[in-house]
Amino acid sequence: DQQVKQNSPSLSVQEGRISILNCDYTNSMFDYFLWYKKYPAEGPTFLISISSIKDKNEDGRFTVFLNKSAKHLSLHIVPSQPGDSAVYFCAAFTVNRDDKIIFGKGTRLHILP
Amino acid sequence: ETGVTQSPTHLIKTRGQQVTLRCSSQSGHNTVSWYQQALGQGPQFIFQYYREEENGRGNFPPRFSGLQFPNYSSELNVNALELDDSALYLCASSKPQVFNSYNEQFFGPGTRLTVL
Numbered sequence: 001d002q003q004v005k006q007n008s009p010s011l012s013v014q015e016g017r018i019s020i021l022n023c024d025y026t027n028s029m030f031d032y033f034l035w036y037k038k039y040p041a042e043g044p045t046f047l048i049s050i051s052s053i054k055d056k057n058e059d060g061r062f063t064v065f066l067n068k069s070a071k072h073l074s075l076h077i078v079p080s081q082p083g084d085s086a087v088y089f090c091a092a093f094t095v096n097r098d099d100k101i102i103f104g105k106g107t108r109l110h111i112l113p
Numbered sequence: 114e115t116g117v118t119q120s121p122t123h124l125i126k127t128r129g130q131q132v133t134l135r136c137s138s139q140s141g142h143n144t145v146s147w148y149q150q151a152l153g154q155g156p157q158f159i160f161q162y163y164r165e166e167e168n169g170r171g172n173f174p175p176r177f178s179g180l181q182f183p184n185y186s187s188e189l190n191v192n193a194l195e196l197d198d199s200a201l202y203l204c205a206s207s208k209p210q211v212f213n214s215y216n217e218q219f220f221g222p223g224t225r226l227t228v229l
Contacts, residue, residue: 004155032215043117043203043220044156089155093215100146100169101218103155 003027004092006104014112019077021107023090026071030092034101035064035075038087047088048075077109085111115140117206117221125227126194134189134224136204143209144168145187146218147179150201162187191226199228 005024013019025033031052036044050057050064050073057064063076077084090104118137126132138145144163148156158171162181176192185206191198202225205218 006155034215036220041222043205043222045220046217049215091155095214100158100161100171101148101156103148103157105153105155 002104004090004102004104006090006107008107009105010108010110012110012112013080015082016079019075019080019084019109019111021075021077021088021090021109023073023075023104024071025073025092027092027094027102028068028071029094030102031095032093033064033066033073034091034093035062036089036091036103038089038106044089080109080111082111082113085109117204117219119202119204119221119224121224122222123225123227125229127229128194128196130194130228131190131192132194132226134191134202134204134226136187136189136206136221138185138187138204138206139219141208142206142219143185144207144216145181145185146205146207147187147189148203148205149173150203150223151197152200156203159189194228196228199226201225 034049035047037047038044048062066073087106087108089106091101120135146161147159150156160170161168165181178190181187201223203223205220207216207218
C-alpha cells in the first residue's frame with residue numbers, strides 16, 4: 001500500500017516557465033512532507049520541507065503547498081532552469097517514529113531549452 | 114566537511130551469495146539509515162542505527178542485517194541474495210535526534226548491487 005503517491009512519472013517544462021510537481025498521500029499522521037531532488041549517480045538531496053501545520057513554505061525559486069483536506073501537496077519551481085532537470089521525490093515523515101522517510105516513486109523533470 | 118560516502122560503487126553477485134555494503138556518515142552525525150531503491154521506485158526504508166543499536170526497521174526480512182560502529186560508520190549485510198535484491202542501496206546520516214522535530218537526512222551516492 002503506497003502511502004505517498006506521485007502519479008506523473010515524468011514532466012517536461014520550458015526553461016523560464018513554472019514547473020509544478022504533484023504528490024498525494026494517504027496517511028493523515030504524517031508530521032512533515034519533504035521534497036528531495038536526485039541527479040544520476042548521486043544520492044537524493046533535500047530540497048524543501050513543510051510541516052503538516054502549515055499550508056505553504058517558500059525557499060527562493062521553490063515553493064511547496066500543502067492541502068491537508070485533499071491530502072495533496074505540490075512543489076512549484078519558478079522560473080525553471082536547466083539545472084532543475086532531475087528526478088524529484090515527494091516524501092513524508094512522522095516525528096519520533098524511527099525517522100523513517102516514506103518516499104513516492106518520483107517524477108522525472110525535463111527542462112527544455 | 115566530508116559528506117556521506119559509500120563503498121563499493123558497484124557490485125555484482127550471484128544468487129545465494131552474501132554481500133556487505135559500507136557507509137561512512139557525515140561528520141557530527143550519529144544516526145545512519147539504509148534504504149533500498151529498486152528500478153523505477155522510490156527509496157524504501159530498510160532500517161536505522163542510532164548509537165550502535167537498531168532503531169527501527171522497515172518491511173525487510175531478517176537476512177537484511179546491519180551494524181553501526183563506534184565512529185558511527187555502518188554496514189548493511191544481505192545473506193542468501195535473491196534476484197529481487199538487485200537495487201541501489203542508499204545510506205543516509207543525520208544529526209543527533211531532537212525531540213519532536215525533523216532531522217534532515219543526508220544521502221550518500223549509493224551502491225548499485227546486481228544479483229545474477
